[in-house]
Amino acid sequence: MALLEVEDLRTYFYTEEGIVQAVDGVSFEVERGETLGLVGESGAGKSVAVKSLLGLIRPPGHVVDGSVRFKGDDLTEYSEAQLRNQVRGTEISVIFQDPMSALNPVFTVGTQISEIIEHHRDVTHEAAWSRAVELLDDVGIPDPAERADQYPHEFSGGMQQRALIAMALSCEPDLIIADEPTTALDVTIQAQILDLFDDIKTKYDTSMIYVTHDLGVVREVCDRVSVMYLGEIAESAPYEELYRNPKHPYTQALLRSTVSADRRTEDLDPIEGSMPSAIHPPSGCRYRTRCPVAFEDCSRGEPPRFDVGPDHDAACLHYGDGGDGDPKLHETGRPGTGVGGTGGDR
Ligand code: SF4
Structure with a gap:
């Protein structure tokens, strides 16, 4: 399970x-x-x-x-x-994007971490404080005992995010x-x-x-x-497999628009168009209004997630019985990007 x-x-x-x-x-x-x-x-x-x-x-x-x-x-x-x-x-703990909106400006960082521990665990205040200092050490905050006594505004942005991670870890x-x-x-x-x-x-x-x-x-x-x-899973795979062998046209477009060690900024290919409204999503496949390889059937029904490899699925009709099994992405992929020509093979 x-x-x-x-x-x-x-x-x-x-x-x-x-x-x-x-x-x-x-x-x-x-x-x-x-x-x-x-x-x-x-x-x-x-x-x-x-x-x-x-x-x-x-x-x-x-x-x-x-x-x-x-x-x-x-x-x-x-x-x-x-x-x-x-x-x-x-x-389950959550770490949000903006640490300052998650940290309380009027309490020290140590207080905020130790309070979570005290609230959820049967420990003394001293034990909770000592664990808070350990956690700050674990997330790479130097001089954690002194830093525990400081307020969030005394931390840099990166240190605030580290403090939030310490809070998230506080109850393991x-x-x-x-x-x-x-x-x-x-x-x-x-x-x-x-x-x-x-x-x-x-x-x-x-x-x-x-x-x-x-x-x-x-x-x-x-x-x-x-x-x-647009509210649905388009593709799912282990990361290496997804990066080497993307199957869904949207994943391929995302990869073409992503900076990486083997792709220079001038080679980037932004995804055309914008995400449609989730109030009136397109009928059939929700990606079809931006998909360069859409065909007639794409407007008829939502594509299920087809198995396209070991532990790898993609919600694209090209991989179903009604599709041709080949999104012809070599025609839309850019040579040398590692996407398209290599991504379309099955
Ligand atoms: S189902 Fe059709 S529109 Fe959707 S990703 Fe596949 S080809 Fe494109």
């Missing part, structure tokens, strides 16, 4: 303009010790999906269908009190959800934080969901990747 099994999750927002189908039938699993990357452009539904797991969706949003099995129990059946006392911060959760945790940081600090995530995974044997718009970042920390587009 996987640590987390999300099945057919649907989260809708009931607005005056209409029903925003932000997450619409999403399924994925996270194994113990595994890091899953949830990737896609802004508006893909990644953050809504992970907030839905923890009951953090507020009206007009609602989880309208699906199950979220964590260690076998369905979290969608938990009350708010159960989620708050038994799950959030203890079994089985799963950490990191929602764009390095987006607000400069490139050097981002690399340091990604290294830290790698160290944490090993030391704490924690599973992780890493939410990002950047496939390049995913490469540093993730074992598997699920690519989201």
